[in-house]
Amino acid sequence: MAPLNSGVKITVYDDYQKSWVSLNKVYLEEARSYRWRTRSKQAFQFHMQHLSLPMNKTLEGWEGIFETPFQSGIVSFAITSQIGVDYIDNYIYTDHRKLTEQQYTILLDDLLKEASICFQQSGLETNIAANGFTRDLSMLQWMYIESEMYKLRTIFLKIEKHPLRNLRKEELLMKRERVKTVTPRTIAWMERYGETFGATPSKLPSHIQTTKVEETFDVYENRVILLQLNDLEALLKSYRTLHDVDIQRKANQFLDWISLWKKGEFLQKIKPHTGTVKITQVFRKHSVYRLWYQWFQSLYQFKEITFDLQQKLSLKDTYLLYEMWCFMQIIRILREVDLLENTAELFTKKDGFYFLRLAENKESTVKLKNGATLTYQKIIQLNTSPYYSYTQRMIPDIVIDYQDQLYVMDPKYRIPANLPMALGEMHKYRDGILTREDDSRVVKEVYILTPTECDMPSEEDFYDSRFHQRYHMGAYWFSPGEELEMFEEWVRKLFSFS
Structure with a gap:
């Protein structure tokens, strides 16, 4: 660890190692609480992401608790005392109970790959070439x-x-006293060319060709x-x-x-x-x-594709990326059954650049060949049409509008309490969204998408197709790197492909 400018060394309790670890080396996960302490008794301030952290004085120094945000990425700490300031960076990893680091990488790769395919199919590539577009x-x-x-x-x-290195061999003509080793190759050279350099039966030549071996990193x-x-x-x-x-x-x-x-x-x-x-x-x-x-x-x-730099997140909102990934995976399934008609609305142009337009509270709609639409962050409130909400503004994450009926999918990267409670909240969509024409209920099916398989026997039914058919609601397993066979089967049945 670098010399301390503040004079304060903070250690954090690592639950995995069961020991106290330096702040810059401790393994941090999102949405968790961590105990910290320091033996220093001098007054100081402790900040995480520019926010001051509370602390308690002890007989040995100071201690406290900080909570990592529900995000992953670089986290910055600052320790300020009268002596100086220390800036310490660490990394917050995704919750291992939800996504591994490898799955998180797959999530980003899948998101970019499908966005790139949609971009190529959107008909925007002509404009890009005409404007000398760069990304x-x-x-x-x-x-x-x-x-x-x-x-x-x-x-x-x-x-x-x-x-990596190798040995470079170079043939050099050297004075005989500088030659350190004699090889069969050297003897063969002297027999052939020695007389040219003054060799006699009793005398060696003045110069001898030898092989110089040099180690090189080139x-x-x-x-x-x-x-x-x-x-x-x-x-x-x-x-x-x-x-x-x-x-x-x-x-x-x-x-x-x-x-x-x-x-x-x-x-x-x-x-x-x-x-x-x-x-x-x-x-x-x-x-x-x-x-x-x-x-x-x-x-x-x-x-290949980009987000607008104005949507910068210093810590990456994993739940938001997971929502985007789920949406793009549904697009992939629809593309593979040849239902995509127009994906241009997924992209927006600004200052000569095209950007993926997925963002919170901004509708992004994909048109399908059968007249259906797929919308990300669909806004439904009292004054919207043809559907409205008579209670509160609702923004379901993913909505399929097909034959005047809505099918709502709600990605849940982490379910706050349990699956039954999360499904109970989905009733607000089924009961609270009506058609403006005759006030009839329009939401036919609602599903939760989660990155983890069911781990409780009492919740197994929510993932079962028979439960889905009977109650028109439930959950699907959406995990990066895994097949989405059950959901693909549901899509095919919905649009009469099987």
Whole structure:
């Protein structure tokens, strides 16, 4: 840990290790409480994300509790005393009971992949070409850099300890007294060319050709690493120009890291690779170089589609990304059964750039070939038409409008209490949304989408198709990396494909 400017060292109790761990090294998960303490008795202030944390004085120093937000991503702490200030960053991981780190990565990849396909099918590509459109920066790409840069640093440090190298052999003509080793190749050369350099039966030649073996780091994979560091450096300099203090600060920090990395001994006497980067056997199979290659592969995937930078979240709202992912997965299913007609409304153009338009409280509608529509964050209130709510403003997350009936899906990344209670809240949609024409109820079926399988026997029925058919409500398992067979079957039955 770096020297303390504040003079205050804070440790946090790690439930996994069952021990007290430094604040910058403790494993944090979203929506959890953590105990902290310090042996320092001097007065200080402790901030998390610029918010002051309460603390209690003890005989040994100070202690308190902080709660991580219901989000994942970089979290910033500040410790301020009369001596100075310490800024400490850590990472909040997704709730392991809901999504693993691998599933979270799959969630982002799936979201981008389907958005890219819809973008290509929307008919907007002509406008892009005509306007010289570029997609160099994106919020999702920055979110990836911000959350995964610490992993890249770990990978680089491992490479720096044991970089790839090879032995370079060079034939040199040297004075005989400087030759240290004689090989059969050297003897063969003297027999053939020795007389030219004054050799006699009793005398060695004045100069002898020998093989000089030199260790070098100038291998293809190291040249690629230097190229990718240069590219990432240029990318971070672009993010640094944005009018966002948090992004500027983090970009400067990451640029300092890269500047230090490029001074590594194994990168000093090599030149960056030029041309197309190809995946070699080393990048395929080497335990560490493979991770480096995969990191940059993921980085450039985010150039396919982007979020508006004004939708910046310094900590990523996992529940919001999960809602978007569920919506895009439903779009994927509809695309695979050839029902998508127009996806242009998913995108918006601003300052010459196209952005994915999914956002809270803003309707985004996809038209289907059979006259149905799929809407994200559909707004229904007293003055909306053809459907209205006579009680309160309602914004169901995902709505299918088909043959004058609504089918509501509500993604629940984490159910606050239990599934029965969450399903009970879904009755507000079934009872409170009416048609303006004759005040009849319009919501036919309601379902909760969750990333976890049922883990309680009392809730198994909610996932069963027979329960769905009988009560027209229930739950579906929507988890990144898993098949959505039951929901796909429901979609096919709804639109008479089976």
